Amino acid sequence: MIEVVFLGFGNVNQHLCKAFLQCENVTVKQIFNRNFIKSEPPFENIPFVEKMTTIETADVYIIGIPDDAIADFSEKLPFQNKLVVHTSGGVHINTISEKNRRGVFYPLQTFSKQRQMDFKTVPICLEAEKDSDLKLLQQLAGYISNTVVEISSEKRAKLHLAAVFVNNFTNYLYRIGNEILAEENLPFNLLKPLILETSEKIQNLDPREAQTGPAARNDLKTIEKHLHLLTNGEHKKLYELFTNQLKSNDGKKL
Amino acid sequence: MIEVVFLGFGNVNQHLCKAFLQCENVTVKQIFNRNFIKSEPPFENIPFVEKMTTIETADVYIIGIPDDAIADFSEKLPFQNKLVVHTSGGVHINTISEKNRRGVFYPLQTFSKQRQMDFKTVPICLEAEKDSDLKLLQQLAGYISNTVVEISSEKRAKLHLAAVFVNNFTNYLYRIGNEILAEENLPFNLLKPLILETSEKIQNLDPREAQTGPAARNDLKTIEKHLHLLTNGEHKKLYELFTNQLKSNDGKKL
Numbered sequence: 232m233i234e235v236v237f238l239g240f241g242n243v244n245q246h247l248c249k250a251f252l253q254c255e256n257v258t259v260k261q262i263f264n265r266n267f268i269k270s271e272p273p274f275e276n277i278p279f280v281e282k283m284t285t286i287e288t289a290d291v292y293i294i295g296i297p298d299d300a301i302a303d304f305s306e307k308l309p310f311q312n313k314l315v316v317h318t319s320g321g322v323h324i325n326t327i328s329e330k331n332r333r334g335v336f337y338p339l340q341t342f343s344k345q346r347q348m349d350f351k352t353v354p355i356c357l358e359a360e361k362d363s364d365l366k367l368l369q370q371l372a373g374y375i376s377n378t379v380v381e382i383s384s385e386k387r388a389k390l391h392l393a394a395v396f397v398n399n400f401t402n403y404l405y406r407i408g409n410e411i412l413a414e415e416n417l418p419f420n421l422l423k424p425l426i427l428e429t430s431e432k433i434q435n436l437d438p439r440e441a442q443t444g445p446a447a448r449n450d451l452k453t454i455e456k457h458l459h460l461l462t463n464g465e466h467k468k469l470y471e472l473f474t475n476q477l478k479s480n481d482g483k484k485l
Numbered sequence: 486m487i488e489v490v491f492l493g494f495g496n497v498n499q500h501l502c503k504a505f506l507q508c509e510n511v512t513v514k515q516i517f518n519r520n521f522i523k524s525e526p527p528f529e530n531i532p533f534v535e536k537m538t539t540i541e542t543a544d545v546y547i548i549g550i551p552d553d554a555i556a557d558f559s560e561k562l563p564f565q566n567k568l569v570v571h572t573s574g575g576v577h578i579n580t581i582s583e584k585n586r587r588g589v590f591y592p593l594q595t596f597s598k599q600r601q602m603d604f605k606t607v608p609i610c611l612e613a614e615k616d617s618d619l620k621l622l623q624q625l626a627g628y629i630s631n632t633v634v635e636i637s638s639e640k641r642a643k644l645h646l647a648a649v650f651v652n653n654f655t656n657y658l659y660r661i662g663n664e665i666l667a668e669e670n671l672p673f674n675l676l677k678p679l680i681l682e683t684s685e686k687i688q689n690l691d692p693r694e695a696q697t698g699p700a701a702r703n704d705l706k707t708i709e710k711h712l713h714l715l716t717n718g719e720h721k722k723l724y725e726l727f728t729n730q731l732k733s734n735d736g737k738k739l
């Protein structure tokens with residue numbers, strides 16, 4: 232049985248907690264949050280504390296608070312030599328105070344309050360200072376996910392950077408699509424099947440092979456027409472940059 | 486019964502043909518292609534011709550050839566006053582020779598030979614010069630899709646432009662994600678669940694609400710770190726442009 236305490240109870244830790252509640256080999260012993268959180272199902276039976284001094288002993292402490300707050304917060308923890316992990320993509324393992332045994336438990340996914348998550352599909356990226364701690368984290372992660380990988384802080388930083396491109400920037404392109412349609416009073420719904428198919432296509436196809444469009448086939452007439460249609464200067468700048476890169480890179484390594 | 490003849494038999498017309506073969510109210514009377522195409526299942530029972538003069542009479546002729554070729558090709562057709570449509574997002578209805586009754590039958594989706602398509606989910610954008618032709622196209626499109634809309638050539642051009650952002654440019658971001666991981670010998674598979682979730686999230690959530698990431702929360706420390714990690718100048722240019730737009734636009738209308 233692995234005993235877990237959550238430190239902070241935002242988006243990520245709530246999703247993790249839900250996943251652990253499904254595992255018979257994991258006990259969620261306690262939830263700590265600096266501010267009171269009303270216990271709602273499925274969390275109503277888990278002891279909740281607001282005072283650091285009342286945090287109980289556990290096998291793993293999972294910090295799920297904003298990146299910037301991890302260093303200070305971990306410094307203030309009133310115990311030592313325990314396994315303390317954070318859940319961040321971009322934060323170095325050494326950011327956690329060295330008075331505890333440090334580790335990382337990074338679920339590579341975008342979480343939102345509104346959406347359920349099937350954790351089996353979420354890659355979990357682990358790191359630990361000690362071999363025995365890594366083993367424990369591997370066991371814990373293996374209970375909830377089918378993809379568990381050990382990754383150094385340096386590589387994880389790159390992974391997080393790549394995630395910004397395929398998640399944050401992609402979402403911004405969806406916003407632009409929405410804006411262009413809104414100008415014509417067309418519903419965003421029209422683009423949704425295309426958006427889904429674009430993401431599903433590369434599940435089995437290299438994105439280089441999947442690349443299509445006016446820029447990839449050097450269709451200058453259409454590009455010219457599009458630049459003319461773009462009324463928003465910022466949309467236009469992105470269109471030009473993408474188009475130049477696609478024209479010069481197609482077929483080549485980026 | 487609506488009788489259809491396909492003119493050109495590439496990606497789009499093959500997908501359309503497969504969909505029509507499932508409809509008891511549609512007959513695919515003939516396939517024309519300028520070059521011979523070996524008849525393979527499920528097309529083996531449809532008469533195939535290579536000579537324009539042997540094209541038979543039908544209710545609708547669907548041109549599915551490259552955008553640039555539509556004008557000349559439609560001019561050469563050896564019949565007149567028939568309903569002739571093209572399947573392009575970016576081509577004006579008037580590009581088709583006026584010797585026939587003109588229309589558009591644009592399926593807003595990205596098609597590939599390798600992937601099956603459930604046409605029910607594909608929005609079909611229609612246009613026709615004559616009301617009775619529009620009605621016929623609506624009936625035909627309604628047999629295969631749940632989303633049939635009438636859209637002018639001007640609006641369709643904007644729709645096609647938006648599609649370039651959410652499909653072609655998004656796919657390029659996937660390529661960049663892949664490249665960044667490849668530099669670290671990390672498998673692209675790690676990003677796939679995130680890519681799927683990003684596209685699924687906005688099926689029920691406005692992309693503005695779904696926006697997250699360092700730029701959206703003005704996390705300058707992470708942005709600085711990412712710019713430092715980016716070794717490829719082109720990736721960096723895109724990172725900077727997206728980040729600037731996200732920082733200045735978040736919350737505001739783009």
Ligand SMILES: NC(=O)c1ccc[n+]([C@@H]2O[C@H](COP(=O)([O-])OP(=O)(O)OC[C@H]3O[C@@H](n4cnc5c(N)ncnc54)[C@H](OP(=O)(O)O)[C@@H]3O)[C@@H](O)[C@H]2O)c1
Nearest residue numbers: 239240241242243265266295296297298300318319341342
């Ligand atoms: N969101 C994602 O999709 C995602 C994905 C992967 C990894 N991550 C990482 O997971 C971690 C948590 O992110 P999140 O999205 O779950 O955050 P979140 O939903 O904003 O939750 C933040 C939690 O941290 C607490 N908190 C805020 N400032 C604090 C401080 N100074 N001291 C102590 N507690 C504090 C908050 O408590 P109060 O209620 O008291 O404010 C809240 O419980 C971050 O490191 C993030 O990079 C996020």
Ligand SMILES: NC(=O)c1ccc[n+]([C@@H]2O[C@H](COP(=O)([O-])OP(=O)(O)OC[C@H]3O[C@@H](n4cnc5c(N)ncnc54)[C@H](OP(=O)(O)O)[C@@H]3O)[C@@H](O)[C@H]2O)c1
Nearest residue numbers: 493494495496497520549550551552554572573594595596
């Ligand atoms: N691909 C998509 O995802 C997609 C989505 C929506 C709309 N569209 C539109 O659908 C149309 C067809 O695109 P596609 O992707 O199906 O093209 P495609 O797969 O490249 O097929 C092109 C077809 O046109 C024929 N063709 C090429 N040049 C020709 C010419 N000068 N005269 C007569 N026939 C010619 C080809 O025949 P040969 O075998 O003889 O070369 C082939 O059958 C385009 O207007 C495109 O904008 C495409």
